[in-house]
Amino acid sequence: MIDPRRIHLLNNCPEQTGPVLYWMSREQRVADNWGLCHAQQLALKRRQALVVVFTLADSFLGATLRQYGFMLRGLEQVRQQLAKLNIPFVLLRGEPRTELLRFIGASGAGCVVCDFDPLRIKRTWREGAAAAATVPFIEVDGHNIVPCRVASPKREYGAYTLRPKLHRLLPEFLTPLPRLERHPFPWSPPLRQEPFDLDRLLSELPCDRSVPEVSGFMPGEEAAAEALADFITTRLPGYALRRNDPCANGQSGLSPWLHFGQLSPQRVALAATAGNSDPDREAFLEELIVRRELADNFCWHCPGYDRLDAAPDWARATLEQHRHDPRPWCYGQDELEHAASHDPLWNAAQRELTTTGKMHGYLRMYWAKKILEWSASPEEALAHAIFLNDRYALDGRDPNGYAGIAWSVCGVHDRAWGRRPIFGTIRYMSFEGCRRKFDVARYSATVY
Structure with missing residues (x-):
């Protein structure tokens, strides 16, 4: 039950x-x-x-x-x-x-x-x-493994406040999943229903066709199950060390199936907890459970999750104080969309997004923070980042995306850092910092 x-x-x-x-x-x-x-x-x-x-x-x-x-x-x-x-x-x-x-x-x-x-x-x-x-x-x-309404009745400040609440409830909710059975009572439709014609639907939909489908991710439950099994056996070992290196293929890659509900987060968590606890499993479960469910908490309790109103008071104040700081580089949406910045790493990340429908999680933070640095205002930065993410990412229009962009641009779920131009006390990320963490030239060379 x-x-x-x-x-x-x-x-x-x-x-x-x-x-x-x-x-x-x-x-x-x-x-x-x-x-x-x-x-x-x-x-x-x-x-x-x-x-x-x-x-x-x-x-x-x-x-x-x-x-x-x-x-x-x-x-x-x-x-x-x-x-x-x-x-x-x-x-x-x-x-x-x-x-x-x-x-x-x-x-x-x-x-x-x-x-x-x-x-x-x-x-x-x-x-x-x-x-x-x-x-x-x-x-x-x-x-959510722990239902959002149950996990917390209010907007949480960050992972550190939600984590203990989730961990306390996880033993009650991380249980085996039920199986659907063949239904014994048939339905007699009152009216003739149009058949599900996939080709006709795809040809008739009046959606934007300038962003084509991608071949790197196969849709559906079967492909999702195969991707999960591959991650558990080949990339979960070493996850804690490799997850932030875009050259290491260390992330799970499950976000498209999770976003479209073709894969159950609870099934993923059960698969990841099947072995003995270790730093790799703990790091992955922190992302899968705490960070992902924190994003749902944010969007549920903050209806303006895609606006500057979502920023905590300290972040709104510092962004306002630095609103008119000079921008050495300032790009419009079209230049960003076509990866026409002066930064080769940012351009490579944008090309990965537009070509493959995904972007490495660590780079997505860098990508969004640079949009803040290069936009005329924080509001414009939010709009550009959300537009590009939702337009090209298979996992766009998702609480994780809105929370991640809000973290990068608005300091949501973060704290104040050292003061800088434009950012104020919003956390800063730099090209040189990325180069110290991974082989930027290698990553850029592998992107289309």
Whole structure:
């Protein structure tokens, strides 16, 4: 059974008869999906059909064909796996709240189970649909190992304040994951549903096609499982020493699958804790659990996570004090997008992002801090960094991305450092500092 602390009621509507709908959004997988498993438990208890619904918006926070392609190819695999379990998958297109409410009425649904997501737009969709619905809306946090609502009731100052809270609760929540079973109650759709036609969807979507799909990451649960197994066996040993070296291929590389919910963070944590505790496992679990769930805490408790308002008071004050400092270099969005700065390392990192859909985590911090140094204002720096990350990264539009950029530009989850021009007391990173840590020339030479 699912821990009831993962569950949150979004409205007070009475239970009704009819199929149980699982509104798939953040958790785009069949295996290891707490929300989907809870929806099946409800459907089995009520002896009702279970239907999985996904609402596809034609535009979403600047997503391009790169992100839509990865997502839709993964959802095609979800549809196939659900069919083997006698669970229909329905894709709706249009404004998510409107389309979901229309489908609830047409299908005679008895209740809706949905995913937790801290992003403003997802929260608006979820809470708006729940408020307008006449059936229960049940939110399940299947993304955080310790559910975000349970981990902390407030915005945390940093990892050092959230870490003990998570560690205290982990033994209760880091448990084996349930398995979905073949559903015994079939669904009789009231209306003819359009078939999931992947090629047609990809050809018709009115998204930005100037950023193409990439071949370095294969979408879907099977590819995610293979990537996890490869990391655990080949790169987890030595992770603590190699993770900050872009030349060492030492990071997990799992973020695209984690972002699209094609891989369960809990499954990753269970795999990483299967052996004896050591510095490599501890370093990886700090990133996977503490830092990742800190990002959800930040976006959940700070709705302006993508604005300067998110900065702590000390950081806002120092950025304001240095707002008019001279900028030896100042680049616009177009110059940044085309990697046309004077810094060869920054240009290489930007080219890696635009070409492969990813950027090494250590370099992403350097990359964002240089955007602050080269922008006319902190607000402009935030806008440029978010635009570029969300446009090109497969793991863009994610709490990790917003928190990472806010850390780099706004001092979120950080402390004051020595004063410098432009940065004030925001932590500074330099080309020379990177060169002392890894072979900058080698990295730059390997990037397209």
